[in-house]
Each structure stands twice: as structure tokens, then as C-alpha cells.
Amino acid sequence: MTDATASGVPAGKHTSGSLLEQSPRTKRRNASEARFRFYGMAAVGIGLVFLVLLLIAIVRNGVPAYTQTFLSLPIELKAEALDKNGNRDLEDIRKVSTFGYNPLLDEALLRVVADNGIESDYSGADLRKMISSSAAAQVRDYVLTHPAQIGETVEFRVLASSRVDGYLKGRVLREDLERDKNLDAAHLDIIDVLKDAGAVTRTFNWAFIFGADASESRPEQAGIGVSMLGSLFMMIVVLVLSLPIGVAASIYLEEFAPKNRWTDLIEVNISNLAAVPSIVFGILGLAVFIQFMHLPQSAPLVGGLVLTLMTLPTIIISTRASLKSVPPSIRDAALGVGASKMQSVFHHVLPLAMPGILTGTIIGLAQALGETAPLLLIGMVGYIASNYPDGVASGFLDPNSAMPAQIYEWAKRADPAYYERAWGGIIILLLFLMTMNIIAVILRRRFERRW
Amino acid sequence: MYDSPSLETKVTDKAIKIAAQNVQVFYGDTHAIKDVNVQIQDKTVTAFIGPSGCGKSTFLRCLNRMNDTIDICRVEGDILLDGEDIYDKRVDPVQLRAKVGMVFQKPNPFPKSIYDNIAYGPRIHGLAKSKADLDEIVEKSLRRGAIWDEVKDRLHAPGTGLSGGQQQRLCIARAVATEPEVLLMDEPCSALDPIATGQVEELIDELRDSYSVVIVTHSMQQAARVSQKTAFFHLGNLVEYGETSQIFTNPVDSRTESYITGRIG
Structure with a gap:
């Protein structure tokens, strides 16, 4: 395509003729160049189109996860239901389970419906389908922390059920509800009225960012916060292990190791390791760390160890590349004034290679942050439904999940409300990755080569 | 020995600083330096000349064991510095290089300040006891490098920001700062313009008062201008070694004559 000599234009014509007009050969060459430019632009264009489509899809599907529908509900905390003995003893109050709170919720719902002039033959239990089943627990928690409020009427903002939430977000349509056992169209009429009355509101959902996972039937309550913590613990393990090990290994291999068959073999194997599918590291981690070393399952420490194995080759390769890119004249200069090998490396070569090393490390970490497959194998998909600090997500050895694993879990669940949350989680994950990549770019810019 | 009886006696009475005996250098299977014998005098500028690839730089790098950094390089024979074999097992090349400083073909200042460039050597060798000491060494070295007046107001500016000629003089000052006894220069002017x-060259002539200077050069004019002794290398052999004036006016070996008159190389 680029080689015009292959075409059958007779040779030896270019010497004669005016410079002001293009010879057929030149025309052909120019045309082929123009074609190639077009192909290139088309390729870039196609890439951009896919990128834009991806971004649109993520934003459209994910952004709704960041708002949540709440119902303002004045609930009378009846003493005869919550504290039968009337002595405000916390032990007694605690004996009332969330089931004991349901009648209070029913009553409050019936009253709200009646107050807004809605005619409905729904019982309280029917109306309760409009709100999240977390509401009873929310009220109970409040009562346990504020026992003095028993007997009063307190205004609660309880989560609406995921169907109601989906209806207000346009995800659930009236037609859909014909086959739905949880909610009827009549519920939606009530919601419409309550929304106009201001009792049903949609606000930003901090609980999605900072909260814990929730059960299959309560997608409205689920958040990614705890798995973010799990990811953070893992990244700490990865950074603490892979940076020193990786940098030490690269410095030794690049600057000190003799060049022989063994180091060649090691070099080839490091490159190969970088291409090993991550799930292989997962099953290796399962066999070595969990089955052999008996480290706990679902622990960020194990996840971090597995991801360290995965990240090491990336860090070693990028560190070696940046060590290689330091001009040998700098090493000569240091050796020439009588520096030892180690002094020349640590005083001169390493500082110059630092931006490259840090960039490689951050890229490696970003890769590890988004890795899912090995985590599934070592059980880093713990179901943690309680928040820090009373939850179990508090340390390196406690069960936890990680962001990508959590997203995978959500996408797997049946309720479309979870699908929405999976997209929302993707946005958070991408924000983290983007931040890390931007830091890498800034580091590169800041420590631009200075020789 | 190709050393011929010298015509001038002016420089021959100086002490021998480096004596090389039957030096062979191999790069893998390549025999790069063949049986070189040479005696380099103290307080003299000795020039190594010869066509490209003749081994003059290789031989120069043997004198402070810079070739150690090349895995496949092997050196045989004896090189004595003040009578001590520098390839003896007990010799630490780091200590040797503090005694035998080196200036490279391309100016290679560290990407640090001018001050730190000079101070680095004295610091790692512990030559300065205090900050004031170090300041003094830096000033002295920069003066020796004939660059003090140009940089004294910006000692903390990066050394890489200087012009090529200034950078090379900075590198010479850096080499001088560790108080070496021998100064090796590997084509120090090949990357510089005629003024630099x-x-x-002027600086090299001044350095002759205190050091034994060995300079590798492509330019015969330069060798004639700065050196008192000249060694001509050809295909790994030391063809002729003697007084510069004699080599250039009255060479003994026909190959030397061919090279000097431009017929080979």
C-alpha cells in the first residue's frame, strides 16, 4: 500500500517534466498517504465513539444510584408496644424485635395516607410494601439510643422500597407492576400524591458511598463504603509489599546482577508473569495462602498478597525500564569520582528514575484495584452488612469485600435496583482509577527529566 | 618497547607515575589491546592518538579500572601506579578511582547544582570536615577548573544549565575536587566548539603542574598543542611512544608517519 514502486509505472520519467505538475507516480504516492491518514483518523474516531458510548452508558445507568427516595413518616413510639413494663429499662426495650415495630409503621402509614386525603382500602401491611424493610430496624435503633422518646411522635425519614424508588427514577413502569407481587399500580397512585405533598423526596444518597452491603431484598439500603475499605486495606498491603520488593529486585537485576543465562531466564519469566491471567494468581493464592498457610478467607491481607504477586511484574518491568533510561554517562560520572556502585545507584540513578518508578507503581496499583477474578477465588466477596466500626470490616484479617468484587456481586443479583447500583459502583471505581492515573501523570510532569 | 631515545631531555627526568607491562585486553573473544607497554610520567600531559577503534580509549579506561563495569571485558598484564599493581585482588577500584580521576567525552554533570556537582566527590570520600571546608574545596576546585569567575554567583543553579564548554570544565573541576594524582581525559573536547x-586545552596545560594528565584525542593538532608525550595506537598495538615533538616531526615507525600525514585512519 505504501510502496508505490510495486505498481507498474515505467521508471525513469521523473527527470523530465515540469516541477509545477505532479507526475503520476507522485500523485499515486500522495493518494496512498491521504488514504492512510484517513484510515488512521477513522481508527481513532471509532475508538472515540466507543469511549463516548461507554461514558454515556456509565453515567446514564450509574448516576441514579446516587439519589435515593425517602418517605417522611411521623411515627408514634407507643409505650405499650415498645416498653410493656413501663420502666424504660433498655434490656426490656431490646427484647422487642423489629417485628414489634411493624404495627407502629403500619399505623403511621395509614395516618399519612388518610391525612393526605387518599382513599385506599389497603391495610397497613399492604402499605408497608412502599417502604424499605429496613425501616423497622431504623426506628428500633433510634428507640434504643433515645429511650426517652418513647411515647412521643417522632418524624422519621425512612427509605422507600426499591420499586418505589425505581418508579420515581423512571426505571419501574406501571405496566411492569402487573406481574409484580410486591407493589401494585394503586401504590404508585399513593406515591404520586405523597410526592406532590412533599412527603416523598429524592435526595443525594451518602449511604451508597459510605454504607455497607444489604440483603438481596433491600437494594435501596446497599452501599459500597465497606468494600471501599476492603480495597483500601488491600492496596496498603500491595503498596507496602510490592514497592520495596519490586524496586529492590529491579535495582539488583538492572545494576548489579551479572548478565548470564540465569538472569536472562529470570528476565524472561518476569515478562511472562506479567501476562499470566489473573485468575491463575487467584487459584495460587487459594492454594498457598489459604489452604497451605491457613490464613483466613475473605481477608484483605490475603487479597493484598495475591494482588502483590500480580503487581510485582508490572512494577519490576517499569522500574527496570526507568533505570535503563537513565543515561550511562551519569553512572560513569559517579564512578569516575570514586563513588561505589551502590553510591552511584542510590545517589544518582535512583533519584532520576524515581518518577518512572512511581508512575509504574501507581499504574500497577490501579490495575490491582480493578482486579476481580483472583478475589473471587480467595473469597474476597464477603457479605458485610454492617458499618464500620461495629462491623467486621475493621482490619487486615477480618472478612471483607473489595470494590470490583462488590460490583460483581451486585450485578449478579436479580433485582434491577442492584443493577443500577453496580453501575453506580463502577463510577466510583473509575473515579479512583482516574485519580490514580492523574497522580501518575502529575508525578511524571513534575519530575520531568532534567538532563 | 617502542620507546625511542628522546631528543629533548626536558621532560624525561620526571618520575614514572604509571607503568603498564604487557597489557592485554579482551572483549569477549576480541583481542582489543595487544601487549602494550608504556610508562606515563608524573606532571606531564600524555596524549593517546590513533584511528577510531584502535583501543586508545579502552586502554585509558584500564588505568582506573572503568572497564570493570563491562562484564565481558578482561584485562591481563600489570598496570602499576606508583609501583602498586592496580589489578591486584586487594585493590578496591573505588579507592583507585579517587586517585585516578576521569573526565569523559561528553560533559556529564550530575543533574544537581554546580556546588553539589563539585562537593559530591569530597563528600563521599570524607575530605571535608565542615561546611566551611567544603566551601573552600568547591571554590578551589572551580578555580582550578578555570570556571570560578563564571559560576561564583550561581553556585546553586543546576550544572546542566551551563554551556557545553562550561559543563566540561565543571566536570574537570569535579574530577580535581577529589584530589586525584592522575587525571584521565577521554576525548574531552570532542563535543565542544573551538572556543570552548x-x-x-589551556586548562589542561595548567593542570600539568599538579597532575599526571592522560588525554585521548582524535585531533592530532590537539595532541601536538597540549601534550609533551604522545603514544600512537593502531589496531590494538602501541606503535610508537615518545616525545610529542619527535612523534610529529620525526616518527620512527612507518605507520605513525602514515597516520600523521593522513594516509591511514
Whole structure:
């Protein structure tokens, strides 16, 4: 395509003729160049189109996860239901389970419906389908922390059920509800009225960012916060292990190791390791760390160890590349004034290679942050439904999940409300990755080569 | 020995600083230096000349064991510095290089300040006891490098920001700062323009008072201008070694004559 000599234009014509007009050969060459430019632009264009489509899809599907529908509900905390003995003893109050709170919720719902002039033959239990089943627990928690409020009427903002939430977000349509056992169209009429009355509101959902996972039937309550913590613990393990090990290994291999068959073999194997599918590291981690070393399952420490194995080759390769890119004249200069090998490396070569090393490390970490497959194998998909600090997500050895694993879990669940949350989680994950990549770019810019 | 009886006696009475005996250098299977014998005098500028690939730089790098950094390089024979074999097992090349400083073909200042460039050597060798000491060494070295007046107001500016000629003089000052006894220069002017070259050559002439200077050069004019002794290398052999004036006016070996008159190389 680029080689015009292959075409059958007779040779030896270019010497004669005016410079002001293009010879057929030149025309052909120019045309082929123009074609190639077009192909290139088309390729870039196609890439951009896919990128834009991806971004649109993520934003459209994910952004709704960041708002949540709440119902303002004045609930009378009846003493005869919550504290039968009337002595405000916390032990007694605690004996009332969330089931004991349901009648209070029913009553409050019936009253709200009646107050807004809605005619409905729904019982309280029917109306309760409009709100999240977390509401009873929310009220109970409040009562346990504020026992003095028993007997009063307190205004609660309880989560609406995921169907109601989906209806207000346009995800659930009236037609859909014909086959739905949880909610009827009549519920939606009530919601419409309550929304106009201001009792049903949609606000930003901090609980999605900072909260814990929730059960299959309560997608409205689920958040990614705890798995973010799990990811953070893992990244700490990865950074603490892979940076020193990786940098030490690269410095030794690049600057000190003799060049022989063994180091060649090691070099080839490091490159190969970088291409090993991550799930292989997962099953290796399962066999070595969990089955052999008996480290706990679902622990960020194990996840971090597995991801360290995965990240090491990336860090070693990028560190070696940046060590290689330091001009040998700098090493000569240091050796020439009588520096030892180690002094020349640590005083001169390493500082110059630092931006490259840090960039490689951050890229490696970003890769590890988004890795899912090995985590599934070592059980880093713990179901943690309680928040820090009373939850179990508090340390390196406690069960936890990680962001990508959590997203995978959500996408797997049946309720479309979870699908929405999976997209929302993707946005958070991408924000983290983007931040890390931007830091890498800034580091590169800041420590631009200075020789 | 190709050393011929010298015509001038002016420089021959100086002490022998480096004595090389039957030096062979191999790069893998390549025999790069063949049986070189040479005696380099103290307080003298000795020039190594010869066509490209003749081994003059290789031989120069043997004198402070810079070739150690090349895995496949092997050196045989004896090189004595003040009578001590520098390839003896007990010799630490780091200590040797503090005694035998080196200036490279391309100016290679550290990407640090001018001050730190000079101070680095004294610091790692512990030559300065205090900050004031170090300041003094830096000033002295920069003066020796004939660059003090140009940089004294910006000692903390990066050394890489200087012009090529200034950078090379900075590198010479850096080499001088560790108080070496021998100064090796590997084509120090090949990356410089004629004016900077003139300044560096002038500097080399001054350095002769205190050091034994060995300079590798492509330029025969330069060798004639700065050196008192000249060694001509050809295909790994030391063809002729003697007084510069004698080599250039009255060479003994026909190959030397061919090279000097431009017929080979």
C-alpha cells in the first residue's frame, strides 16, 4: 500500500517534466498517504465513539444510584408496644424485635395516607410494601439510643422500597407492576400524591458511598463504603509489599546482577508473569495462602498478597525500564569520582528514575484495584452488612469485600435496583482509577527529566 | 618497547607515575589491546592518538579500572601506579578511582547544582570536615577548573544549565575536587566548539603542574598543542611512544608517519 514502486509505472520519467505538475507516480504516492491518514483518523474516531458510548452508558445507568427516595413518616413510639413494663429499662426495650415495630409503621402509614386525603382500602401491611424493610430496624435503633422518646411522635425519614424508588427514577413502569407481587399500580397512585405533598423526596444518597452491603431484598439500603475499605486495606498491603520488593529486585537485576543465562531466564519469566491471567494468581493464592498457610478467607491481607504477586511484574518491568533510561554517562560520572556502585545507584540513578518508578507503581496499583477474578477465588466477596466500626470490616484479617468484587456481586443479583447500583459502583471505581492515573501523570510532569 | 631515545631531555627526568607491562585486553573473544607497554610520567600531559577503534580509549579506561563495569571485558598484564599493581585482588577500584580521576567525552554533570556537582566527590570520600571546608574545596576546585569567575554567583543553579564548554570544565573541576594524582581525559573536547576547546586545552596545560594528565584525542593538532608525550595506537598495538615533538616531526615507525600525514585512519 505504501510502496508505490510495486505498481507498474515505467521508471525513469521523473527527470523530465515540469516541477509545477505532479507526475503520476507522485500523485499515486500522495493518494496512498491521504488514504492512510484517513484510515488512521477513522481508527481513532471509532475508538472515540466507543469511549463516548461507554461514558454515556456509565453515567446514564450509574448516576441514579446516587439519589435515593425517602418517605417522611411521623411515627408514634407507643409505650405499650415498645416498653410493656413501663420502666424504660433498655434490656426490656431490646427484647422487642423489629417485628414489634411493624404495627407502629403500619399505623403511621395509614395516618399519612388518610391525612393526605387518599382513599385506599389497603391495610397497613399492604402499605408497608412502599417502604424499605429496613425501616423497622431504623426506628428500633433510634428507640434504643433515645429511650426517652418513647411515647412521643417522632418524624422519621425512612427509605422507600426499591420499586418505589425505581418508579420515581423512571426505571419501574406501571405496566411492569402487573406481574409484580410486591407493589401494585394503586401504590404508585399513593406515591404520586405523597410526592406532590412533599412527603416523598429524592435526595443525594451518602449511604451508597459510605454504607455497607444489604440483603438481596433491600437494594435501596446497599452501599459500597465497606468494600471501599476492603480495597483500601488491600492496596496498603500491595503498596507496602510490592514497592520495596519490586524496586529492590529491579535495582539488583538492572545494576548489579551479572548478565548470564540465569538472569536472562529470570528476565524472561518476569515478562511472562506479567501476562499470566489473573485468575491463575487467584487459584495460587487459594492454594498457598489459604489452604497451605491457613490464613483466613475473605481477608484483605490475603487479597493484598495475591494482588502483590500480580503487581510485582508490572512494577519490576517499569522500574527496570526507568533505570535503563537513565543515561550511562551519569553512572560513569559517579564512578569516575570514586563513588561505589551502590553510591552511584542510590545517589544518582535512583533519584532520576524515581518518577518512572512511581508512575509504574501507581499504574500497577490501579490495575490491582480493578482486579476481580483472583478475589473471587480467595473469597474476597464477603457479605458485610454492617458499618464500620461495629462491623467486621475493621482490619487486615477480618472478612471483607473489595470494590470490583462488590460490583460483581451486585450485578449478579436479580433485582434491577442492584443493577443500577453496580453501575453506580463502577463510577466510583473509575473515579479512583482516574485519580490514580492523574497522580501518575502529575508525578511524571513534575519530575520531568532534567538532563 | 617502542620507546625511542628522546631528543629533548626536558621532560624525561620526571618520575614514572604509571607503568603498564604487557597489557592485554579482551572483549569477549576480541583481542582489543595487544601487549602494550608504556610508562606515563608524573606532571606531564600524555596524549593517546590513533584511528577510531584502535583501543586508545579502552586502554585509558584500564588505568582506573572503568572497564570493570563491562562484564565481558578482561584485562591481563600489570598496570602499576606508583609501583602498586592496580589489578591486584586487594585493590578496591573505588579507592583507585579517587586517585585516578576521569573526565569523559561528553560533559556529564550530575543533574544537581554546580556546588553539589563539585562537593559530591569530597563528600563521599570524607575530605571535608565542615561546611566551611567544603566551601573552600568547591571554590578551589572551580578555580582550578578555570570556571570560578563564571559560576561564583550561581553556585546553586543546576550544572546542566551551563554551556557545553562550561559543563566540561565543571566536570574537570569535579574530577580535581577529589584530589586525584592522575587525571584521565577521554576525548574531552570532542563535543565542544573551538572556543570552548581552546579554554579546556589551556586548562589542561595548567593542570600539568599538579597532575599526571592522560588525554585521548582524535585531533592530532590537539595532541601536538597540549601534550609533551604522545603514544600512537593502531589496531590494538602501541606503535610508537615518545616525545610529542619527535612523534610529529620525526616518527620512527612507518605507520605513525602514515597516520600523521593522513594516509591511514
